[in-house]
Every structure is written in structure tokens, then in C-alpha cells.
Amino acid sequence: xxxxxxxxxxxxxxxxxxxxxxxxxxxxxxxxxxxxxxxxxxxxxxxxxxxxxxxxxxxxxxxxxxxxxxxxxxxxxxxxxxxxxxxxxxxxxxxxxxxxxxxxxxxxxxxxxxx
Amino acid sequence: xxxxxxxxxxxxxxxxxxxxxxxxxxxxxxxxxxxxxxxxxxxxxxxxxxxxxxxxxxxxxxxxxxxxxxxxxxxxxxxxxxxxxxxxxxxxxxxxxxxxxxxxxxxxxxxxxx
Numbered sequence: 001x002x003x004x005x006x007x008x009x010x011x012x013x014x015x016x017x018x019x020x021x022x023x024x025x026x027x028x029x030x031x032x033x034x035x036x037x038x039x040x041x042x043x044x045x046x047x048x049x050x051x052x053x054x055x056x057x058x059x060x061x062x063x064x065x066x067x068x069x070x071x072x073x074x075x076x077x078x079x080x081x082x083x084x085x086x087x088x089x090x091x092x093x094x095x096x097x098x099x100x101x102x103x104x105x106x107x108x109x110x111x112x113x114x115x
Numbered sequence: 116x117x118x119x120x121x122x123x124x125x126x127x128x129x130x131x132x133x134x135x136x137x138x139x140x141x142x143x144x145x146x147x148x149x150x151x152x153x154x155x156x157x158x159x160x161x162x163x164x165x166x167x168x169x170x171x172x173x174x175x176x177x178x179x180x181x182x183x184x185x186x187x188x189x190x191x192x193x194x195x196x197x198x199x200x201x202x203x204x205x206x207x208x209x210x211x212x213x214x215x216x217x218x219x220x221x222x223x224x225x226x227x228x229x
Contacts, residue, residue: 040221042219042220042221042222045216109157
């Protein structure tokens with residue numbers, strides 16, 4: 001079974017440029033999460049989708065960040081414009097609905113460097 | 116609100132020695148607790164989870180953790196460290212409302228000395 005796929009794995013851009021990250025969750029997983037992981041820190045939730053609905057985006061900086069999951073499968077996270085402080089790893093995770101606890105499966109992440 | 120505190124950002128042990136990584140949680144409701152491992156340039160992998168069944172939880176790669184409500188702790192242990200255990204370890208907490216949002220600690224980097 002394929003895991004969570006993310007691309008690109010690495011991205012280097014100059015500040016003020018736009019950037020987008022893509023995530024394809026495990027087949028059949030209804031819930032998709034985007035996390036931000038700063039260097040030396042644990043992941044922090046940015047947004048959670050259940051199917052195509054964003055059910056928790058309270059931590060997403062909406063002035064420059066946006067996300068979509070149009071068909072309830074893969075998802076895109078965008079930053080426009082990027083700032084130096086956005087340099088971090090962006091993790092995507094997915095889980096299935098219908099269990100007492102739904103284990104989250106993580107992708108390898110996209111490491112963003114803003115110059 | 117839920118949070119976890121991991122004591123010690125770096126832990127070094129000799130190969131074959133006991134591994135002990137500390138995690139204390141704060142939660143206003145009964146928690147679910149997790150330990151994840153992250154190898155360099157990889158995503159997080161679930162080691163084990165506590166979901167209100169047995170308080171002593173066994174995970175993969177010989178790791179286990181014990182939920183102690185009186186101490187609000189969920190420390191991770193392994194009797195004998197192996198070189199392949201060198202990685203970053205994260206403790207996380209979730210509530211039992213079904214929202215499944217995870218709140219992570221800052222992580223502990225484990226070094227295994229040959």
C-alpha cells in the first residue's frame with residue numbers, strides 16, 4: 001500500500017515568490033492534515049480537511065497561506081508571497097474515519113528554504 | 116486544551132543501555148497519547164499509542180510506554196538501545212472528542228553511542 005505522497009521534497013525560493021506544495025493521501029483516507037514543522041520543533045497543525053471541507057483552519061495564516069482539496073482526495077497548500085520565516089518543513093498526513101482513534105500517517109514532508 | 120512537555124531535547128545512551136525519553140501531558144479531558152519517531156529527512160512514524168485501554172503500551176521496535184495518570188506522564192522506554200534507534204522522538208496528545216487533532220512536544224533527539 002502506498003503511503004502519503006508529497007512533492008516536491010525540497011524547494012528553494014526567494015522571498016516574495018509564491019510556492020505550492022502537493023499532497024496525495026493514502027487511498028480511502030477521508031481526513032487530510034497539513035502541518036508546519038520549524039527546525040527543532042514538533043509539528044503544528046495548519047489545517048484539517050474532512051473530505052473536501054476544511055473543518056479546522058484556525059492556525060492557518062490566511063493573509064498569505066491558502067489550501068484546497070477540491071475533490072476530497074489530493075490537496076495543495078500555497079504560500080503567496082513567501083517570507084524568510086516560512087522556511088520550514090511542511091508535512092501532510094492522512095487518516096481514516098470510523099475508528100475510535102484514527103491513526104495519522106505522515107508523508108516525508110517538503111523542506112522549504114526562503115532566501 | 117492539550118499540551119505535552121518533553122524533558123530533555125537531547126539524550127545520549129550507549130548501545131545496549133536503557134532508553135528513557137520523558138513526556139508529561141496536560142489535558143482537561145481524558146487524553147489519547149502517542150509517541151512518533153522521525154528519522155532524518157523522513158516523515159513521522161507511529162511507535163505506539165495509548166487510547167484508554169491498557170496503561171502499559173507496547174509498540175514497534177521494542178519500545179513501550181506507561182500511562183500514569185497520577186503523574187500525568189507517558190514516558191517511552193526500551194531496555195536495550197540499538198544504533199538504529201538514533202532519531203528524533205515526539206510525544207503527542209489528542210483529546211477524545213473525535214477531532215483527532217494532535218498536539219506535539221518539541222521532540223527529543225536520541226543519540227546512540229557505539
